[in-house]
Amino acid sequence: MFKLDRKLVTIGTVLALSSTLTLTASAADESVYKSKPGAIDGGVTYPRENGNYTAYRYNEQSTKGVNFGRPATANEIKAWDIDALPDGTGLPEGEGSVELGDELYEAQCAVCHGEFGAGGSGYPQLAGGNMDKDENGVIITLKNQRVYGSTDAPKRTVGTYWPVATTLFTYIRDAMPYAHPKSLSNDETYAITAYILAQNEIEIDGEEMDDEYVLNKEKLAKVVLPNRNGFYPNIDGPDAQENIRAFFADRAKNIGAGTRCMADCKDPGGKDGKTPPGVVEIKYEMSDVRPPYAYAKDLPPEKKDEAAHPGKKAYEANCAVCHKTDAMGAPAVGDIQAWATTLKHGIENVYKNTINGKNGMPPKGGTSLSDARIKEIVDYMVSASK
Ligand code: HEC
Numbered sequence: 001m002f003k004l005d006r007k008l009v010t011i012g013t014v015l016a017l018s019s020t021l022t023l024t025a026s027a028a029d030e031s032v033y034k035s036k037p038g039a040i041d042g043g044v045t046y047p048r049e050n051g052n053y054t055a056y057r058y059n060e061q062s063t064k065g066v067n068f069g070r071p072a073t074a075n076e077i078k079a080w081d082i083d084a085l086p087d088g089t090g091l092p093e094g095e096g097s098v099e100l101g102d103e104l105y106e107a108q109c110a111v112c113h114g115e116f117g118a119g120g121s122g123y124p125q126l127a128g129g130n131m132d133k134d135e136n137g138v139i140i141t142l143k144n145q146r147v148y149g150s151t152d153a154p155k156r157t158v159g160t161y162w163p164v165a166t167t168l169f170t171y172i173r174d175a176m177p178y179a180h181p182k183s184l185s186n187d188e189t190y191a192i193t194a195y196i197l198a199q200n201e202i203e204i205d206g207e208e209m210d211d212e213y214v215l216n217k218e219k220l221a222k223v224v225l226p227n228r229n230g231f232y233p234n235i236d237g238p239d240a241q242e243n244i245r246a247f248f249a250d251r252a253k254n255i256g257a258g259t260r261c262m263a264d265c266k267d268p269g270g271k272d273g274k275t276p277p278g279v280v281e282i283k284y285e286m287s288d289v290r291p292p293y294a295y296a297k298d299l300p301p302e303k304k305d306e307a308a309h310p311g312k313k314a315y316e317a318n319c320a321v322c323h324k325t326d327a328m329g330a331p332a333v334g335d336i337q338a339w340a341t342t343l344k345h346g347i348e349n350v351y352k353n354t355i356n357g358k359n360g361m362p363p364k365g366g367t368s369l370s371d372a373r374i375k376e377i378v379d380y381m382v383s384a385s386k
Pocket residue numbers: 001002105108109110111112113123124125126156157158168171172176177178179192
């Protein structure tokens with residue numbers, strides 16, 4: 001999706017960022033990486049200790065104190081700080097004609113974005129959108145009400161939707177062509193930008209962009225796109241911050257307090273007893289969820305207080321050493337599956353095996369507790385494992 005020039009709105013953030021931007025020196029020592037035997041997809045693991053490996057790499061430097069890396073160099077900041085403002089600040093030198101842009105577009109962009117930017121192969125349409133007619137002959141624009149439903153839905157293209165043209169330059173330079181971003185020179189990017197603007201019938205300073213038209217930094221900054229003021233709040237220009245403040249100040253109107261549902265909405269809250277007053281929800285819900293959604297926000301039923309079980313203490317003192325996990329081959333307390341299996345041969349047999357011993361299970365777990373006590377402990381183990 002289209003991204004606004006963030007620098008304008010968040011100029012404070014950007015400044016703060018660039019002054020603290022640091023790069024961590026992470027010269028990775030390949031020799032310490034190791035592909036774990038049997039790791040899926042050759043997953044890299046890092047040594048931890050005692051021959052153990054982990055998927056996470058420790059930053060050994062941090063043992064010397066907090067590591068803030070180093071300040072970014074001026075050149076690094078320059079390479080990073082390449083966005084352009086709507087007024088053209090930040091655009092590089094260079095130029096390119098519509099004609100050259102046409103050639104480049106045909107060769108590198110049309111395969112996805114269609115001839116003349118017309119879209120069609122599932123990728124964004126770059127031109128038109130305000131020239132097409134729907135099946136009823138209505139010209140599609142962003143401002144049309146949708147009379148017929150979805151057929152005359154507006155198409156959001158550079159020409160109809162984007163507010164500023166400098167973003168077109170930076171977007172193409174940084175992100176396109178999709179598979180080889182940053183492969184175009186500045187001149188080539190100006191040329192393709194010119195071509196796309198021309199396809200959208202954009203005029204610059206009242207001048208139509210014909211094949212010979214040569215776009216450069218100054219001219220691009222002059223472009224006024226049709227939807228320039230179509231965004232609300234308007235986050236461009238000197239009034240940006242005030243606009244944003246006003247927008248959020250009037251929350252009820254702009255963010256919504258139950259007023260913005262457009263069609264097929266559920267009853268406003270309160271009436272159906274579920275939604276809090278003032279909230280309108282879209283009506284459609286998934287109906288085939290299994291198990292069905294629970295709307296009740298009840299807590300799960302309270303468990304019997306296990307601490308109170310008479311066998312618990314004795315279990316912890318005498319049996320937990322082997323039964324806490326299944327590491328010793330014992331059914332681990334809490335492992336529902338394991339205890340279901342154990343109980344298959346009947347609780348009486350389980351008592352018997354515990355008292356007389358069985359394989360790795362010493363008689364009475366190595367204790368001299370009474371049979372009744374042992375049974376009590378077994379009962380606890382069983383109750384804690386369902
Ligand atoms: C392999 C297919 C492919 C090629 C080739 C390609 N693009 Fe794109 N382009 C995309 C996709 C996918 C997106 C949407 C990206 C997104 O939204 O994250 C896109 C988005 C765009 C957009 C933003 C459209 C909008 O309204 O949001 C522009 C502008 C654009 N491409 C220009 C170009 C130009 C210029 C070229 C040639 C230099 C080019 N693309 C080549 C696939 C491609």
